[in-house]
Amino acid sequence: MCGIVGYIGHRSANEVLISGLRKLEYRGYDSAGVATIPLGDRSLHRVRAKGKLIQLEEKLNADTAPQAPIGIGHTRWATHGKPEEHNAHPHTNTMGNLAVVQNGIVENYHLLRTDLKALGHVFVSETDTEVIPHMIAEFLSQLKNLGDVIPEKSPSILFEAVRLTVAKLQGAYAIAVIHADYPDELIVVRQQAPLVIGIGKDENFCASDTPALVAYTRTVIPLENGEIARLTKDSVQVFNAKGDRLRRAPQTLNWNPTMVEKQGFKHYMLKEIYEQPGVFREGLASYISDNNQIQLRLPAGFINSIERVEILACGTSWHASLVGKYLLEQIAGVPTSVQYASEYRYSPPPSLKNTLVIGVTQSGETADTLAALELAKSRGDRCLGITNRTESSIGRTADAVIDTQAGIEIGVAATKTFVAQLLMFYLLAIEFGVTNGNLSEARTQELIEGLRQLPAYMERILESQERYIEELSRQFTHTKDFIFLGRGINFPIALEGALKLKEISYIHAEGYPAGEMKHGPIALLDEDVPVVAIATPGSVYEKVLSNSQEAKARDAKLIGVAPLDDPAAHEVFDYILPIPVVDEIFSPILTVIPLQLLSYHVAAHRGLDVDQPRNLAKSVTVE
Numbered sequence: 001m002c003g004i005v006g007y008i009g010h011r012s013a014n015e016v017l018i019s020g021l022r023k024l025e026y027r028g029y030d031s032a033g034v035a036t037i038p039l040g041d042r043s044l045h046r047v048r049a050k051g052k053l054i055q056l057e058e059k060l061n062a063d064t065a066p067q068a069p070i071g072i073g074h075t076r077w078a079t080h081g082k083p084e085e086h087n088a089h090p091h092t093n094t095m096g097n098l099a100v101v102q103n104g105i106v107e108n109y110h111l112l113r114t115d116l117k118a119l120g121h122v123f124v125s126e127t128d129t130e131v132i133p134h135m136i137a138e139f140l141s142q143l144k145n146l147g148d149v150i151p152e153k154s155p156s157i158l159f160e161a162v163r164l165t166v167a168k169l170q171g172a173y174a175i176a177v178i179h180a181d182y183p184d185e186l187i188v189v190r191q192q193a194p195l196v197i198g199i200g201k202d203e204n205f206c207a208s209d210t211p212a213l214v215a216y217t218r219t220v221i222p223l224e225n226g227e228i229a230r231l232t233k234d235s236v237q238v239f240n241a242k243g244d245r246l247r248r249a250p251q252t253l254n255w256n257p258t259m260v261e262k263q264g265f266k267h268y269m270l271k272e273i274y275e276q277p278g279v280f281r282e283g284l285a286s287y288i289s290d291n292n293q294i295q296l297r298l299p300a301g302f303i304n305s306i307e308r309v310e311i312l313a314c315g316t317s318w319h320a321s322l323v324g325k326y327l328l329e330q331i332a333g334v335p336t337s338v339q340y341a342s343e344y345r346y347s348p349p350p351s352l353k354n355t356l357v358i359g360v361t362q363s364g365e366t367a368d369t370l371a372a373l374e375l376a377k378s379r380g381d382r383c384l385g386i387t388n389r390t391e392s393s394i395g396r397t398a399d400a401v402i403d404t405q406a407g408i409e410i411g412v413a414a415t416k417t418f419v420a421q422l423l424m425f426y427l428l429a430i431e432f433g434v435t436n437g438n439l440s441e442a443r444t445q446e447l448i449e450g451l452r453q454l455p456a457y458m459e460r461i462l463e464s465q466e467r468y469i470e471e472l473s474r475q476f477t478h479t480k481d482f483i484f485l486g487r488g489i490n491f492p493i494a495l496e497g498a499l500k501l502k503e504i505s506y507i508h509a510e511g512y513p514a515g516e517m518k519h520g521p522i523a524l525l526d527e528d529v530p531v532v533a534i535a536t537p538g539s540v541y542e543k544v545l546s547n548s549q550e551a552k553a554r555d556a557k558l559i560g561v562a563p564l565d566d567p568a569a570h571e572v573f574d575y576i577l578p579i580p581v582v583d584e585i586f587s588p589i590l591t592v593i594p595l596q597l598l599s600y601h602v603a604a605h606r607g608l609d610v611d612q613p614r615n616l617a618k619s620v621t622v623e
Contacts, residue, residue: 009203364392538584
């Protein structure tokens with residue numbers, strides 16, 4: 001969840017580190033710091049600050065330390081220990097000549113800390129990370145002073161000390177290490193938390209995510225679990241946990257720096273909302289041929305014998321998966337369940353033959369989803385990943401992967417990646433329906449043509465509604481509670497609308513099936529609790545209008561996501577966020593957009609950090 005950047009080369013390390021950390025701000029953090037080894041000076045220089053990067057930059061601007069060609073930087077999202085400067089990374093050993101940054105959690109740090117204290121090590125933070133530099137220092141001391149022989153295959157004494165240290169750590173983590181006595185090398189380790197190496201000319205980089213690297217290089221090596229790498233300015237060596245040298249071929253990213261800029265929008269989130277029609281068009285172009293054949297590029301026969309589907313996801317991806325369940329069952333006739341990945345691990349359903357398990361994660365690094373998918377794979381299930389980052393861990397875990405191709409998403413609150421996930425479920429459901437004979441050719445073509453029409457409708461909503469929604473949102477900047485209602489395929493959209501409002505505006509919001517209101521939640525309603533109802537023409541339209549009337553009778557302000565020209569909707573709702581009339585099965589692609597805009601503008605009018613909401617991170621890489 002935190003951000004790591006490391007550099008060794010010919011540039012000013014501080015400039016590279018701050019630039020990279022700024023590109024990782026979307027991951028969420030509450031403190032930041034850097035450690036460098038100034039040129040020609042065998043000493044470690046560390047600067048840390050509570051709060052945002054601007055606080056760290058102010059300290060660095062006032063700093064008089066010489067330029068450094070090597071360094072590590074970190075943005076911390078607090079787990080162990082409050083977000084205070086003394087808990088900020090990098091952490092050092094007692095002598096202060098060795099620095100470590102870490103993402104993830106060291107689960108056995110209590111035991112390690114106790115053992116190290118008994119050996120005389122002094123701790124100054126409450127973090128789990130601090131045990132790592134002390135352990136490395138202890139192994140260095142043993143290797144240098146007790147006559148231990150470094151294995152011939154080990155490239156350096158620092159590398160060997162790090163390798164011995166990580167063998168003692170339990171948990172999921174990624175770390176980067178520098179030492180003032182070894183200023184020509186940077187050691188990095190990955191264990192269940194993402195870490196990528198960037199390859200440059202006379203310089204090399206590491207980062208917890210690729211946006212930190214694209215300004216300098218697009219040639220990368222994603223580390224695998226259990227791998228350790230030694231970086232110098234002109235070489236990268238990758239090893240396994242035993243210290244055996246590995247041969248890893250670099251990959252080329254198809255990104256460029258302009259892809260991660262705001263391009264005139266006030267916030268990344270608003271930019272990414274507006275990118276959704278383009279993302280949808282590109283997805284259609286990638287996966288549907290000119291003669292309307294779906295081509296998901298799955299292995300031959302991958303879904304032929306599948307009798308049931310289990311979907312594993314978290315957060316917004318879980319909501320997309322609920323829509324996916326509806327599509328797979330109603331279009332393809334495939335029994336489908338959706339599980340919270342964090343719960344699946346500890347109470348998996350009975351293993352049944354011919355089951356396809358789908359892991360859905362925009363980052364491809366969501367710890368719970370990866371662990372759940374690995375469990376499913378170990379039980380013999382066929383595993384499919386749906387992700388925006390095929391080069392990530394899920395691409396190496398699943399048997400096959402569908403790339404949502406949404407492009408990099410900086411805003412913590414998912415928008416375009418959600419719509420891209422929905423499109424993949426539409427395409428997968430149609431593919432299933434064709435394969436198992438549940439769809440006729442006529443209905444297949446009808447569905448594909450319906451999908452092709454959606455981007456234009458999405459653009460119409462964005463063009464016609466944003467200004468109106470911005471004005472409407474002013475009424476709710478001081479609201480404390482919201483209720484979102486939906487039925488059928490739009491119940492997950494009610495959940496997603498409530499989540500978006502919670503995430504970025506910090507307003508309490510709950511999503512409910514509209515028919516469940518009278519079973520308890522209706523007690524919450526009064527004139528201070530607005531209700532947003534998704535009422536689209538189809539099988540449950542009149543039901544939702546009726547449920548909304550029940551809320552209106554309790555004096556709640558009613559906002560309807562509904563057709564503009566329906567008199568019944570105008571009679572029920574105080575405000576209408578209009579959407580074009582489409583086949584009900586396509587409506588989630590359209591109904592979610594006004595809810596995204598409403599959440600965005602409420603948060604913006606409240607003066608909040610829309611792109612980096614408090615306590616949240618883009619990629620949840622620890623359990």
